Amino acid sequence: MTDHSTDLTPVLDHVDRTLEESLSRLFGLLRIPSVSTRPEHAGDCRAAAQWLCRELEEIGFSARVCETPGHPVVVAHDRTPPEGPHVLFYGHYDVQPVDPLNLWHSDPFEPVMVTRDDGARQIVARGASDDKGQVMTFIEALRAIRATRGAMPVRISLVIEGEEESGGPNLVPFLMEHRDELAADIGLICDTGMLGATPAVTTALRxxxxxxxxxxxxxxxxxxxxxxxxxxxxxxxxxxxxxxxxxxxxxxxxxxxxxxxxREPSPELRARWREIAPDDATFLGAVGLSQPAGEKGYTAIEQTWCRxxxxxxxxxxxxxxxxxxxxxxxxxxxxxxxxxxxxxxxxxxxxxxxxxxxxxxxxxxxxxxxxxxxxGACVVADDATGLRPALAALGAEWGVPAVTIGCGGSIPVAADMRNILGMSALLIGFAQDDDRAHSPDEKYDLVSFHKGIRSWVRILHAIAAGARD
CATH class of the missing domain: 3.30.70.360 (Alpha-Beta Plaits)
Incomplete structure (x- = not known):
């Protein structure tokens, strides 16, 4: 029988002890120039898919590289799934082009660790934040659970595509073709971020x-x-x-x-968002702006999250x-x-x-x-399966209450999971607004990677516990 005890100390200690090994594996994936928009990198995209397949096989998953008319999709299932909730994790291994190359301070496909003046450490490479670093937080959490507990707390499947940065033309047909295989209770997507030091679950996407x-x-x-x-x-x-x-x-x-x-946002929701960003400068100040330029009568956050x-x-x-x-x-x-x-x-x-x-x-x-x-847009209900356990788990790891937020961006797979696979998706990520995704010198904070792994350990066990309550 799977041990679902609440003491996660052995698993979290393992994450801490093996962080350097986890970083080494992440760096290996970051070195693969899997730029999906460039035909000359088709072989690199396949290499990234094969690399992920090998890593998942190594930690006890049955994984395969599935062909599409474009770049392949990696699909994996736990070989010995326990009873209980079934989660489907989504991520992507492809990355944006690196242009303009002259604005990078290091080789975009030779990851480096940079220490800021305040002592914070950052992983710099194309894909560090979007989305290889995020994907690897989940895979490394699975590795730690397997090493310490043997069995996963919930049934786990993964689908990792290679065309997110080029419009994802083959994902919808793939999900439709494999609908029965990929159907699950909860979708998990790691392609979003936090609010500074506050962990968040994104529940509204445009x-x-x-x-x-x-x-x-x-x-x-x-x-x-x-x-x-x-x-x-x-x-x-x-x-x-x-x-x-x-x-x-x-x-x-x-x-x-x-x-x-x-629809207009409710007064309660607007009040909650005002607590997150009390004024427009809080949201716009980081990019040198202070005045919202969209619809009159809405704050900068409202203009991007719900308008x-x-x-x-x-x-x-x-x-x-x-x-x-x-x-x-x-x-x-x-x-x-x-x-x-x-x-x-x-x-x-x-x-x-x-x-x-x-x-x-x-x-x-x-x-x-x-x-x-x-x-289309995607909205997750306040009572969605797994949402409350995930928020509690994030709060326990980061030491501050987790919040639900909106996102002005678009992650079509969230709506695809709902419309094709019939499940709500929780968007949980550890990126920061200054990660420079899609830009030169893309980075991912070491704390995001480290605590991201620990967060997934807690989330998966919290979902298991929530299903029993």
């Missing part, structure tokens, strides 16, 4: 619609002295159309029906190289995104945006659209 729009006017680039004024400028036109998507007095998106189904948004992510056209060229471009492009909240339909939002652009086009101009993914 969805997203990504779109690329290209306007074409003249048949070729023109001399602006000869054709300026007379010929339509697609950059100017594109800027005018995109600017009209938001009302700059109220901050609201102007697309018809955009706010249909959007939808429209953003222009990039715009291009004409001449942008060295020197100066008086060209009137023939085309202009922009990449835009909408972050969605519960109640909004990604398909309807995309259609509304495309219709808005088409309606604003003058004669002689054409438009092309290229979609870049879409997903």
């Amino acid at each position: 969805g997203m619609v990504g779109e690329e729009v290209t306007l074409k006017c003249a048949t070729r680039d023109l001399h602006s002295g000869i054709y300026g004024n007379a010929a339509r400028n697609p950059i100017e036109l594109l800027c005018t159309i995109l600017a009209s998507v938001r009302d700059h007095e109220s901050g609201r998106v102007t697309l018809p029906g955009f706010y249909e189904g959007v 939808p948004s429209f953003e222009i992510n990039g715009i291009s056209g004409g001449y942008t190289g060295e020197g100066f060229k008086t060209v009137l471009p023939a085309m202009a492009s922009a990449k835009v995104s909408f972050r969605l909240v519960a109640g909004q339909d990604p398909v309807r939002v995309r259609e509304s945006f495309c219709s808005h652009v088409r309606a604003a086009l003058p004669e002689d101009c054409t438009v092309e659209f290229a979609p870049h993914g879409g997903s």
Whole structure:
């Protein structure tokens, strides 16, 4: 019979004693340049999947590398699962490109430990925080439990994909094809963060619609002295159309029906968030800002955690190289995104945006659209299975009460777990806002890695105990 006793001291002591070994394994995974968006790294993505498969086999899991039309998915199940709740852990082994390389202070795929002036130690490498370091907190917790107790406290399965950073085009078909195998009681996702020193479970994620729009006017680039004024400028036109998507007095998106189904946060929830961030500078100060720029009447945290948004992510056209060229471009492009909240339909939002652009086009101009993914928002109920035990376990490890928070980002797999596999997902991560994920010198605090491992030990046992109560 599995020992579910509340004394976790032997397991946690093992985590502490073997931290250097855990770091060595993490560094081994970080050295694999598994950049999913670059075709030349396809072999590296496969190598990362195989590396994870070997590690999971070593700690008593039946693991395999599953083929997809893109990069492979790792699936693993405990060979000797106990009775009780079944959890499915999700993570990803792929990473973002490292560009611009010249802004890194060390080789992005040769991890280093850096000590700050205050003595804090940080692991610097691409993927240290997003998401290899986070994935390894869970795997190292499983290793410690196996080494000290032999059996897991709950049934555990894992699915670790390799295309999260490139839109995850093959994950939904994979989950649908393997729905029966992957069905569980609780989803666990380690791809989020903490509030400074306060542990958190993310219970609200925004969805997203990504779109690329290209306007074409003249048949070729023109001399602006000869054709300026007379010929339509697609950059100017594109800027005018995109600017009209938001009302700059109220901050609201102007697309018809955009706010249909959007609910106001409850007074209790808004009060709880004000305790977390008493003023807007608390949230924006770290990036040199102090005033929220979105909808009037909502704090910066509310604007990102529970309100939808429209953003222009990039715009291009004409001449942008060295020197100066008086060209009137023939085309202009922009990449835009909408972050969605519960109640909004990604398909309807995309259609509304495309219709808005088409309606604003003058004669002689054409438009092309290229979609870049879409997903709905995901909200976890306060009484979701495992939530209360997880919060208690996090509080016990970090020494302060854990909180539930929202997240302005989008992690589509949370909604996929709900819609395809029929389970709620708890988003529990140990990243910090200054981890520079997707940026040069990405890092993961050593304390995040160390206490992250310890946290998962506590969480898995707390879920087991909660199921018996």
